[in-house]
Amino acid sequence: MTDSETPPSFRLAYVPGVTPAKWVRIWNERLPEVPLTLVAVPAGEASDLLRDGAADAGFVRLPIDRTDLSAIPLYVETTVVVVPKDHLVAAAEEVSAADLADEIVLHPLDDTLDWERPPGLPANERPATTADAVELVAAGIGLLVVPQSLARLHHRRDLTYRPVADAPGSRVALSWPEEKTTDLVEEFIGIVRGRTVNSTRGRPPTPPQPKGKRADKAGGAQRKPAPGKSSGKASASSGKTSGKSSGKPTGRNPRSGSGGSGSPKGGRRGKPRGRS
Known part of the structure; x- marks a missing residue:
């Protein structure tokens, strides 16, 4: 291939x-x-x-x-110090680098914290890895300052950790x-970075899907009127149009005859006056 x-x-x-x-x-x-x-x-x-x-x-x-x-x-991760559970540091909620000045602080070769000067007293030898340093802390050899995620990764029941306020973050x-x-x-x-799937810098946007027919109140598609049949509105409109074109007289009573529009309804005359 x-x-x-x-x-x-x-x-x-x-x-x-x-x-x-x-x-x-x-x-x-x-x-x-x-x-x-x-x-x-x-x-x-x-x-x-x-x-x-x-x-x-x-x-x-x-x-x-x-x-x-x-x-x-x-x-940026929080930096913590890993200590035995019975250590004095475990009683505090947070410590500073100065609080570790008299402690042996292990500095493994795979440390990624950007220290200008690591806190505490250096050990005789640097552990090869963070995992090795954790074992030395458990043995009471010294303390270890690491990113919090590494303290969790190498968690032991006999150890705990506390944030170091002024240490560089990872x-x-x-x-x-x-x-x-x-x-x-x-x-x-x-x-x-949290871009959505349709972001212009991500994958090509999903093409718009064709819209289906609108459903009427009963849940079905709207029906078109059959050929030759008009809707209610169309019938009403047609009726109005036919009324205007049928020649319906306006302003004249059709029963008034030639006497004009002022005759009473039905053409009835008033009572004749008596002669003098």
Whole structure:
């Protein structure tokens, strides 16, 4: 099968913590003939995967290497600190970076928060992944500051998390290779941005459907009068017209004869006067 005969498909990459289910559902409703394949990718490898053509588009965490890639920022996640449930931080509703100054704060190699200087005291070694760092928090080695979706993703019963008010947020974006902005990529951009199916920048609008016959009060279609029969209004109008053309006299009593119009009705004369 040649490339021109290959059925269309769409590959969507996503990094841990991002849930693309809502957009995938809309895609399947609008383009059921184009299968969408999800590709899970570590946050640090997302830009290379898109650049290599292993996915048509992807949800990434900024910052990324933007060389040859387009990106649309979508939202910013709250940043939280993951702690054991019996830690003092768990008693607070919210903390600041200064509150963590005396704590060992783990900084995994796949961290995507754009820190100028990570809070707390550094550990002897950086964990390879966020998942590894969560295990170390459970072991009492230190604390971990991550986007809230990652804290939920790696949830454990013995751990909890609290928002860090002054920490940088994690920015999530939709990205794709700049030179491969295909019609399907444009379609997915429209879905993510909330465009309707009939948007001028989305798929071609649905052609208007022919209108059916109006139903009368009884629920059926209006009937046309049979040939040779006129409607009630037409009969009344015809009657008026025929009345004018029938020569009906106006202003003269037909029984008055030649005596003019002043004679009494029926032509009866008054009583004769007596002679003197």
